[in-house]
Amino acid sequence: MPETTWWKRGIVYQIYPRSFQDTNGDGIGDLQGISQRLDYLQWLGVDAIWISPIFPSPMADFGYDVSDYCGIDPIFGTLDDFDRVLEQAHSRNLKVILDFVPNHTSDQHPWFLESRSSRTNPKRDWYIWRDPAPGGGVPNNWISNFGGPAWEWDEATGQYYYHAFLKEQPDLNWRNPEVREAMFDSLRFWLRRGVDGFRVDVIWHLIKDAEFRNNPPNPGYQSHQAEINKYLQVHSADQPEVHDVIAAMRQVLEEYEDRVLIGEIYLPLERLVAYYGKDLSGAHLPFNFQLIQTAWNAHEIEKLVNEYEGVLPDGGWPNWVLGNHDQPRIGARIGKAQARVAAMLLLTLRGTPTMYYGDELGMTKVEIPPESVQDPWEKNEPGLGLGRDPARTPMQWDSSPNAGFTPGEPWLPLAPDFQTCNVEVLSQDSGSVLCLYRRLIDLRRRHLALSIGQYLPVQSGGQVFAYERRHGAERLLIVLNFGHAAQAIDLPDGVGKARVLLSTVRSGDWHVEAGCLDLAPDEGLIVALEEG
Structure with a gap:
């Protein structure tokens, strides 16, 4: 790929649609709201928007439990609304990346309803079903990422099904060729509409150990950590065969011109870079979350950057991420003063930067009262500070009621400082963090040394x-x-x-x-x- 390819020189901006802009007063952001705010994104200077899931869903995990891969959930609008977002974004030279969730569906997806209807149903093997262990109980010791066993008993058919996340999110069997083709056809549905690429959710989970062996205990586990850390995920994720699946997914995108495949991968660098694939046949950009996970000091950050540059495969393009919908905001992690340094780091390192909505305003952690908690992970493992709601609160547009986000009651509380920390106020303050981001982006656009040097x-x-x-x-x-x-x-x-x-x-x-x-x-x- 030439260095002038858009996803190499450009900046990706993640939109969590529930929290970006509500236009119908239900307190939840929608597609018309994204259309309404595209001028802001053009003013800011970003090159692409990544929209978190907007497909039909029962919302057990806020859209990461998909019941139809080729539609739009009514909460967000209609396919026509999406087509307008796409058209209006493209008219502003903004690319549009969708969040694709292939590891699991909703338990309300028609495929799963068929699969669990009987052991002889043609779609039984579309999901991962196992008999009880000898003597009874779950098939192995695999833990759900949201706590508790990763196996759910189905009384009607007398087997367990596997779910790496909520029990409402059964995992697909990606070893089944029919599953692959059905999912690839879903990708083509959106590619034909003009979508510029996909961020693929938990891409390293797609293939599991064929023998379903127990995961080994984690000798470093401590009681204050999430339960998933009790075991090393040796057999439940990151299997060698996953790279063939990703290469096939990449081939689907290659049927269309100038598209990008981004993979969500929480792995150490030496395993992460394998997801570029043999001869760069895998993800264009295996997401690099190391800036989120590394201690915030000059020595550790320098060590990280140099190590990453050293392990990249020949021709592999780097990328950097400071925050997303699953992690505490950068301002909450390192404070407002260092968040400005972090902005310069993100936008001057070699590689594609991904920004998270609201970080350009310096948004930090918003305290969520117990009665307002929405995140299922926090509900499953309360008291450990795992809740993701504080990083998903509504975008702060102006000083009007509810920060200009909604004329109704917002689905999550707003930050108490929204009247001073918002787009309208900060855009008029040349010394604000928002104006710093805008100047950094402008410099990056004007100096090839910063974008592709x-x-x-x-x-x-x-x-x-x-x-x-x-x-x-x-x-x-x-x-x-x-x-x-x-x-x-x-x-x-x-x-x-x-x-x-x-x-x-x-x-x-x-x-x-x-x-x-x-x-x-x-x-x-x-x-x-x-x-x-």
């Missing part, structure tokens, strides 16, 4: 992480202070002139004398270098 590490030390991005004769130095005290670093040898193009905390741009670069606390700088 080389990455070169720079020795720094202390709480400073520095690196260069180069394209042709252009050299840009990025210097990030992860500490809360002022720092100074030497400019690279041979630099005659340097000019600060952007600071995360100071306004304007300025020239720097060759030799030393001063950093304020919690500051990031983008510096243009000239040899001399």
Whole structure:
């Protein structure tokens, strides 16, 4: 793929549709709301929107339990509404990526209703059914990602079915060729409509161990952790055969021009990069969540970036993610001052960045009263702080009631600071984090060194992480202070002139004398270098 391919040079913006913009007053965002806010996304400067699931669903897991892969849930609107989003986005040069959930369906999907109707039904093998263990009980020790056994007893047919998540989300049997073809036809349904690609949910789960062996105990498990961590997921996910499935999925996208396949994968780097596939036949972008999981200090982040760059396969394009609908917001994890540094990091590293709605406003954790909890994971394992609701609260558009999100009662509470932390207020404050994001995006668009240039590490030390991005004769130095005290670093040898193009905390741009670069606390700088 040439480096000018849109998904290499562009920025992806994730929309959680329930929380983006409501237009009918039911307190839940909808497709007409996304259409209404496309001008904002164009103003911000992103290149693609990824929309979390909008398919028909009983909403046991808010759309990640799909009952029809070729429709739109009435909560969000109609197929006509979706086609309008697609048309209006494309008219603004915005690509549209859909969330595809192939590992499991809803237990209300017609396929599963057939599958559980009898052992002899033609769709019985479309799902994973097993007899009880010798002596009775669940077939093995696999745990649901949301807590409790991953097996649900079906009284009518006398077998268990497997669910990696909720019991309302039975796993499909991707070893069955009929399942593959049915799911690939679902992809084609959306590709024919003009969708530009897919983010594939839990793609590393698609194939399970053929012998259904027990997972080994996790020696590092601690009682405050989620129950899924009791065992190492050796046999229930990340099986070698999954790469053949992903390559076949990629081939479906190759039937259409200029589409992208993104895979959700929570694995260590050395296993993650295998999902690029043999000869890059797998996912174009296996999602790299390491910035979410790594300790926030200069040493660990530098180590991570260099390790990732080192293990990428030849021709594999990197990508970076700071937040999503399953993780605490970046502002909640590292604080508002460092969130500005994180914005510069995300938008200056080599590779495709994915932004999460509201992070550009500096949204943080919103406390959810017990009576307002919606997330099934929090309900299944209360008290462990696993709830995802605090990262899914409504987008804050203005200072009007309910932040301009809905004329009704929002499905989740709003942040208490929405009257000052919103698009309308922050867009008029040149020093705001929103305007910082916009300037970063503009710089990335104007400088090929930032969008498709080389990455070169720079020795720094202390709480400073520095690196260069180069394209042709252009050299840009990025210097990030992860500490809360002022720092100074030497400019690279041979630099005659340097000019600060952007600071995360100071306004304007300025020239720097060759030799030393001063950093304020919690500051990031983008510096243009000239040899001399």
